[in-house]
Amino acid sequence: MAILKDIKENLGGATSYKEDLQLYRRLLTLLNPHWKRFSISVAASIPVAAMGGVLTYLSGTLVDELLQHNNIGVLKLVPLVILASALIEGVFTYISNYQSNYVGTSISQSLRKGLFDKLIVEDIQYIFKNTPGDLLSRYYTDPGRVQAAIVDNLQSLILESMSIVAFSVVLLTRSWQLAIAALAIISLIIFPIQIISKKIRTLDFQNQKIAGALYDVFYEAVVGAPVIAVFNLQQAQSKRFDKVLQEFFVNTMRMTRASIVLKPILQAISALGVAGILSVGAILVERHTLTAGQLTSFLIALILLYKPIKNVGGIISKIQRVFAPAERVFEKLGRASTITDGPNPIAVNQFESLTFEDVSYSYQEDASSPVLNHINLTVKPGETIALVGRSGGGKSTFVNLIPRFMDPTGGRLLLNGHDMKDVSLHDLRNLIAMVNQQTVLFRGSLEENVRLGNASATQEQLDKAFEVANLNEMLSMRLSGSDSDAGPGGAYLSGGQRQRVSIARALIKNAPILILDEATSALDNESEAFIQDAFKELSAGKTVFVIAHRLSSVLMADRILVMDKGHIVECGNHNELMALKGLYSHLFELQFRHLNADDTNPYLMNTAALPPLPQPV
16 A cells, blocks of 8 residues: 555645635636636526426425315316426526536646646656656646536536525425424535545545556556566566555545445435424424425425435535646646746857856755766867766766756856856757657658658758668658658657657757767667768767767767766777776777777778777687
């Protein structure tokens, strides 16, 4: 029960009635753009609610006409009244339901669009810190539940409240003394409804968190299917899913118990009221204070009054249950991104210099474990900067600071002499193209994915990008060529093909800064050699940042930064670093010690000035 334990620790105390009221008022503001349609829906529900009271009142009159006046002819009117009431109720119910559903769907669509627009501009680190299941629950599922709170439940609440008013009017007109007594008894229903509703709300909040965990297991089972298969993890994953599912079941049953216990309590209170009123009413009929027809319509109204009161309790319970997702929706809509433009962003359209000025970064708020430590570096146009070193040395964090995926926790970055926080974020990212190790493609054709780098690219530019990324052979093997569907997330392509499409997308952008984070890691040696040669041609005049564990791909860099534990421990070109006999030399020898000095390495063909490769030990 780890998830429930975590929820209980973070749930906090129950919100007050005042806070609930403020939240619901905020929810109602979402109706403002649709107030005309919602007003029509409410107005159409009035005849529907009133019809029950009218028929109940007429039933008493019918009984008196039959018993006291022996007026059999009145029975001929009963079928007409029933047909007329059914027609009126049907027409107005249709109008009310259509308008309310239109409003509800519009609100849900508006919330989802607003949340999606917030999601795509969220801080990258915020997205990485949340699980896919939690994001799916918060950004997609919650708006649908909020829709139910605002429209469906509100309309039902209004309709049932009107029914309560209609039946109460019947009670008061038939016998105001009995009506006061009956309403006093029935009002006892409010207390169990209030107590149980709060309990249900708390349990529903827990269920949403557990549902997020279920989404995560589903998601990981899909994206991790090859790993699950090759490591025979089916049983382990099944147990893991069963554990979370069991928590969901236990919590759901707790919520079910809280919900169903309400019905017998309400039935008991209702039975008590009806029994008491019937006993007193019989005495009043004997004393001729009340007619049999009046008592009949009174009892019918009282019995029928139970249903809308019970429904109001259920509706309030449902509204309580959607307060948690509503709070999350408003939290997301109101959340301010930390990576934004300043009040007067500086426009830039060219790259002149990039300076790391005593830059540090920590993923922990207390900065106790910095990933980067006091980095100082200036990069000029046309330089190729390679970052190498052991895993976890801070290389990816270094390059992720350049497009402002996050801001330094210490020091600052300067672009063209300006603090990067003062530069237009849109203009900054227009200067950058990036190829990541974890390739991301979108549903659509290969050409559409490449054109994401430059929607206005000419066909000549597109063909050049395909050629440089070594995609022409793959395109020639597909019937639809560049119009071939890449599949969801590029599922119809191999890892190497996805990476080549990603490289083409970056090249067609033709940005002055190119970031390659293990950009050729999924390619075979021949393809890598081909693309490395093409990069030399296309990177002329561009500033290139290269992260590579294959040191063969960084030999021709102007400067190689050797990073270890967040520090730049060595800096220089290949020959200079080899001469130092430090960490870079050690890593290089580890990678190439299996080669003989006479072996031909395709990556060293144009590096005659390089020192000879070490002999195998």
